[in-house]
Amino acid sequence: MDSAGSRTPRTSPRASGLGGTSRTAALIAAALLATVVPSAGASAATPPVPRIDLAVLVVDDGGGAVEAITAELRSTGVPYRRVDLADSGRPVIDAAFLSDTVSGRPRAKYQGVVLPHESAFGPDSAEQAALVAYEKTFGIPQVDAYTWAHPGVGLDYTSDGGFSGPLDGASAAVTAVGKAGPFRYLDGPVTFEDNDPSISESYGYAGRPREGFTSLLDIPVDGGGRASLIGEYAHDGRRELVVTFAYNQYQRQFRALSRGIVEWLTQGVHLGQNRNYFSVHVDDVFAPDARWDTVRDCTPGDFDCPGGDGEAGENPIRMTAADATYAAAWQKSAGFTLDMVYNGGQGEQWKTEHGGTDPLAARLIADRAQYRWINHTYTHPFLGCVQDNSTVPWQCAKNATGATLWTSRSAIAGQIRDNHNWAVAKGISVDRTELVTGEHSGLKTAPQQPVDNPNLAGALSDNGVKWIASDNSREPQQRPVGAAKTVPRHPMNVYYNVGTAAEMADEYNWVYTSRADGGSGICESNPASTCLPAPLDTATGYATHIVPQEARTALSHVVANDPRPHYVHQSNLAEDRILYPVLDRVLADYRGLFADNTPLVTPRQRDVGTELDRRAAWDRALAAGQVTAYRIGATVTVKAPSGVTAPVTVPEGTRKQLLLGTGVFGTPYAGARSAWTGPEALQSAITLKLPTA
Incomplete structure (x- = not known):
């Protein structure tokens, strides 16, 4: 758990005003x-x-x-x-x-x-x-990142009708001035995290404003009225943004307010841009997923489960036509589009094995225009090294000379090609440049396969693939795979092998409880994990514990300017349809906090790849000192290396200098205008004209 750290800022009560300076x-x-x-x-x-x-x-x-x-x-x-x-x-x-x-x-x-x-x-x-x-x-404005309430920053002492102490669970409100100014993208209250009642996660000082102080975020205090947690102190020809609560970069209250802090600090004119992204990939569409066994505490079909053979096992989980109808209706009511990551060959096999009909495929194909679609290979094979499953965990098979045996280029290329052609034949719109391999296979998989399949890059090139999905928990940074590049995806902690809330809670208990409580003990031996204090009730644990925790994790990515998609599996849309409560919670919490001028951005995989690629090029240019940007009056000039686009954020009404005249700059977001941009034709720099009124 992340804590805001020291309660007391590094200053003393006498550090106020200009003093002897x-x-x-x-x-x-x-x-x-x-x-x-x-x-x-x-x-x-x-x-x-x-x-x-x-x-x-x-x-x-x-x-x-x-x-x-x-x-x-x-x-x-x-x-x-x-x-x-x-x-x-x-x-x-x-x-x-x-x-x-x-x-x-x-x-x-x-x-x-x-x-x-x-x-x-x-x-x-x-x-x-x-x-x-x-x-x-x-x-030049100044942000006081964390201080205490006292007259030197334009506030009364907390003893004069203010507050000091833990803020866990407190609900703060953006004032009218804040909503008209740097926090114009916020609509609802800013609630301080309270993830663990036994730990103080946030501490702060709320003071009543004095002359020259304008509160932007405040809370109610005993005795009536409100006291400030963030405000602007104008004095002696200077302006300070005074923040009087402790925080860290991961806490939701800071993530909600961070954009406004930067907007105030830069007076709304700065390099860089910020969006709130949320895309959800549903893997294995048309395929069945294996089911967790609540008695054996493993997944039949997995090689590490007794009798496992790598198939879906008995009683697999697969969406029905009714589940597909529900998905389409949910999308419409939620105002959110899912990415269906499909295996056409698995659907064809299912149809063959079940009398030549597949109501699920018929329903999804009929509703094909309501979703976005991504190639997941035709039959979902493992595309890395040839797996030797005689040991647990598996290892890469080798030939007589000790060389690793790899899935061939032609086999990989065929899986990509056949799945693309299947979709085209069904009238499904699919982008050839996007690919998700089964289990992200073909890419390196530590520790068994420490390098990419050497045949993967060529097969991607054969099919025009430019963006291949990777697992963010293993590889959070984008990297090249031949001419293609990876797009890291966040795995959601809603398991692929469960169809009901009770199954989900049971497997969660196995992973996150101690051996003494009947769990696997993984949480005890893994330093990155934490054990539950007691096993969840399988009848209620999913709704009361897992849903709010997973929604909180997903929302932390959304508000962190992180474009990486999240991924789940078709099993999570089947039976109890356990994914929807998580998505509903994320969407409700987001829309309750942010104003209409700050909608969720749901980029395609290719757009995520492009965004990450641009950011990497921009960061390299900044690190090399190759960017020059400045403002003279109402004119902004930006110069970057050739081929590097610059992210720029400016107020509404800003116009860009064109070869002849000016044009509206950027796209609106969060009450500002922003875009990745470069010089116009015959120009060596980006020139923007700020509004003067």
Whole structure:
């Protein structure tokens, strides 16, 4: 479980306001202003408008709050420079570090500053004075990542009608000013996580605003009224975003608020973009899935289950025509489209073995236009090395010389081709560039198969496959497979081999309870796992424990700017249809929190692959220092290496400079406009015109 860490911010009650820095700050401000005032002979009435570089300065004390904001900047593609306060060799924060002059124009090197708290360098230090002067001179905003409520940040002490203590389960509200400003994408209350009643997960200070303080997020307090947890403090020619609760990058309350923190910090103009993604792949469509045995605690058909032969076993789980009808109706009512990851040959085999008819296939094919479809190979074979199942776990078979035996290129290519052709013959629209192999086979599978099948890349090329799914729990990063690239998918913890809620709870107990409680004990020996305090009631455990936990996990991916799809299996749409409660919970929680201007984005596999590919190229360009971006007045200029598109977020009303005239920039999302973009024809840079009204 992730905890927000230390309750007390790294500051002291006396660290408030400018203290003894005012005289030093005035001297530094004068020095900075000297770079803005024109030289002798220039018109004193028209000083040059400063250039503000689109990058953020992060001053890091090693705490969870700064780490969380840094993670948000990194994941969304916002350039930043980190200064580690614990590094004895770090640069000194002075006027030269913060600003200079470029082509006769004063330049602010950072558009915003993130500090651990309001006085990270000490209230009387020269570095704090330099930062204060810089922010005043160029109008640079500052985020105080985590501090306490006191007059130095524009708040009353918590003893004056405020609150301090654990916030677990608290419901905070975005104020009217917050909804009109940086948090305009939020609609409902922001609820603080309370995943374990025995652990304090969040701690905070809520203070009543003083003059100059505008609350953006607050909670009710005893005695009536409300006290602030996030607000803007305008004072002495500066603006600070004051956050008075602890958090880490994984907690839902931070994930919900992180976009707004960045929007406030950058004044809505920054490199990088953020979306909330949620796609769900349903694997093995048309195929049966093996069923968990609640007596033997294994899955008949699996090689590690007594009598297993690799087939679906007795009494397999397969959707019916009624399940398909329900899926189509659910999609319509939920406003959400599933990706059907299909095995056409498995359907043909089922039809042959069951009197030549298959009502399920007939229903799904009749409703084919209501779904998206992805090739899952014709009969779902293992496409890696030839498996030797004489041992548990299996191992790769070898020939007489000790060389690994591999599934051939022609066999892999045939599986891909035949499944694609089957879909085309049925009138199903399928993208040839997308592929999900059975069990992600063909790709390396540690520890038995540490490398990709050497025949896989050629077979992908033979069929025009550009995007092949991988398991995010094994390979979270995109990588090349010949000319194709992987698309990592999140496995949902709704098992492939269960059709009922009771079966799901029973297998969950086997995995997550101790040997003393009748479980496998895996949770005891695996350091990445945690045992349940007691086995779940198989009659109620799925609804009361597994559904909310799995929905919470999925939603944490959704609000983390993570485009990777989630995957389940057709068995989860059959019998008790156990997937739907999880999806309903995710959709309800999401739509209860976010405004209509921030809809879920449900990309296809190819679009996820493209997004990850663009991000990797952008990150490489940033790391190499190959990106230049700045704002001068209402004009934004971005230069990136040839072939690298740039993610840019700007306010509504922004227009892009075209060869002749301007055009509307980007697409609307979360109350802003954003897009991956490049220079127009005959232009060497991206030029955007911000709205001036």
